[in-house]
Amino acid sequence: MPKPDGRRAAPQLGEAFHATDVRTRKAGRRAPPAMSGQSRPTPLPMKTLSVRAQNVLKELAVELTGEQPPGGAWSPSRELLLAVTAERLAVARNCGPHTTREIIEWAQGCGVTIKPSLPRARSLSEMWAGLVASSSAGALTSDEIVGALQRSIRRKSMRIPVEFQIILVKILLSGFE
Numbered sequence: 001m002p003k004p005d006g007r008r009a010a011p012q013l014g015e016a017f018h019a020t021d022v023r024t025r026k027a028g029r030r031a032p033p034a035m036s037g038q039s040r041p042t043p044l045p046m047k048t049l050s051v052r053a054q055n056v057l058k059e060l061a062v063e064l065t066g067e068q069p070p071g072g073a074w075s076p077s078r079e080l081l082l083a084v085t086a087e088r089l090a091v092a093r094n095c096g097p098h099t100t101r102e103i104i105e106w107a108q109g110c111g112v113t114i115k116p117s118l119p120r121a122r123s124l125s126e127m128w129a130g131l132v133a134s135s136s137a138g139a140l141t142s143d144e145i146v147g148a149l150q151r152s153i154r155r156k157s158m159r160i161p162v163e164f165q166i167i168l169v170k171i172l173l174s175g176f177e
Contacts, residue, residue, distance in 0.1 A: 048073070053102050056095040060084055081112040089114075091154050124152060128161045135167045145171070 049057070057076045061067040064083040069076075084107070089100045104114045122130070131148055134140040145168070152160065 048075075049106055050099070050102060052094060053099050053106070056089070056092050056099060057084070057103065060088060060092060064088070078110070078112065081107045081110060081114070084114055086114055091151050093154070093156050124155060124157055124159075125161075127151065128164050132161070132163045132167065140167070 054074055054076075057080065058069040058074065060083075061069050061076065061080050065077070065080050067077060067080060084103070086100070086104070089095050089103060095103075107114050127148055131140060131144060134144065148164075
């Protein structure tokens with residue numbers, strides 16, 4: 001608070017920290033750590049999941065355990081967390097890398113370990129391009145086709161490339177194994 005002669009009075013304890021925080025935020029810098037010798041604290045388990053993560057787990061609950069989650073805020077059962085795999089999360093609708101990480105970390109906080117999948121999940125367009133290339137090389141198997149169609153269905157994709165549709169027609173007309 002300015003004094004009548006234009007000088008600032010010494011800030012109170014709470015004001016000093018607040019003023020420092022405001023200046024630091026305005027300048028776009030991080031505030032210095034309180035104790036430089038202290039290591040970074042381990043994160044505590046999240047109290048609640050984001051709405052998106054809850055919705056992903058609600059859809060998986062129906063598929064994996066037959067559980068019918070209620071509308072609104074909900075906490076997944078331990079049985080569901082044990083049934084969820086990183087591969088299921090990778091192909092679940094509305095479950096990108098951020099949501100997958102959030103669910104895995106939240107499950108870890110609940111004492112359930114969901115091991116992350118090692119290979120990076122390909123996008124649907126990359127998957128279709130790979131199948132077209134396999135077909136061109138004559139190495140396309142029925143398991144690959146079924147897997148691709150199942151993944152597309154799980155992701156609720158409405159788009160199947162025309163090139164792949166042509167391949168499917170040829171396969172069905174030829175009596176492919």
